[in-house]
Amino acid sequence: MNELKIALGNRYQNKQISVVDFTASWGFFIQAKNSFSGSILADLSLKRPKLQDVNTPDGYIHFISEENIEMLDGDILFVLDFQDSDRKLLKHF
Numbered sequence: 001m002n003e004l005k006i007a008l009g010n011r012y013q014n015k016q017i018s019v020v021d022f023t024a025s026w027g028f029f030i031q032a033k034n035s036f037s038g039s040i041l042a043d044l045s046l047k048r049p050k051l052q053d054v055n056t057p058d059g060y061i062h063f064i065s066e067e068n069i070e071m072l073d074g075d076i077l078f079v080l081d082f083q084d085s086d087r088k089l090l091k092h093f
Helices: 002-008 036-043 066-072 084-092
Strands: 017-023 027-031 060-063 076-080
Touching: 017 036, 027 036, 060 066
Parallel strands: 017 076
Antiparallel strands: 017 027, 027 060
């Protein structure tokens, strides 16, 4: 982890980073502070948007409609998908 911190330097310190999963079968969800990816971002001292900088019971913030798309706020967005059907859903959004 220290090698990655050194490699990143302070280049992303003023950026807010979001991680979202698009899944056709389970819905859409943002990885919260206490998710696996959230813990990595925290270890790297990288910022999250305020809405996402929280711990949740399962490590995810669920959203189910296009009306909630603003929850995906951030300067940098990492999008995870698992299957071809997930990619089709992502293209729709």
